[in-house]
Amino acid sequence: MPSFDVSSEMNWQEVDNAINQATKELGQRFDFKGVKSEIKLDLKAKTITLWCSEEGKLDAVVDILQSKMIKRGVSTLSLEFKDKEQAFGGSVRQVIAVQAGISKEKGKEIIAALKDSKLKVQAQIQDEQVRVNGKNRDDLQSAIALLKGKQDTLKVPMQFGNFRD
16 A cells, blocks of 8 residues: 655754854844844754844844755744743843654644545554555645645645655
8 A cells, every 4th residue: 555754854954054154144244243142053952042132133133044044945834933032131032943843733734634635545643754545646646745735834844755655
């Protein structure tokens, strides 16, 4: 029975490269002269912490980071922005949670989208990915096309792999 896996992998080396490029650009930009800003990656907690000494400049730091991630091929769908919080001395901090893998809730949304489409496929959650089975290859290719189209509404960057006939 043909099958494939839907996963959401994160290339942490590219995320680190994007953060390094953004930090370098922040140090060179004229509008950031005299403004302290910092971007930190925590691999264990899967978070990126942005800190800026001026509240108005934090949005510019976010824009720079997002542009560098897009250039490095990292999907911004995997970034979940938390609320801005006040830090010491009038500075501001924002934490970004990086989604790596498909959570149980998102897996259920993917399965629901496949069921609503009336395609003749079955899907089940396996750890941090979703396995989709079908009777023929055409149904699976239709499922892949459907999920690629719904990637923005589901807010999950998806990769399709392990296609077996």
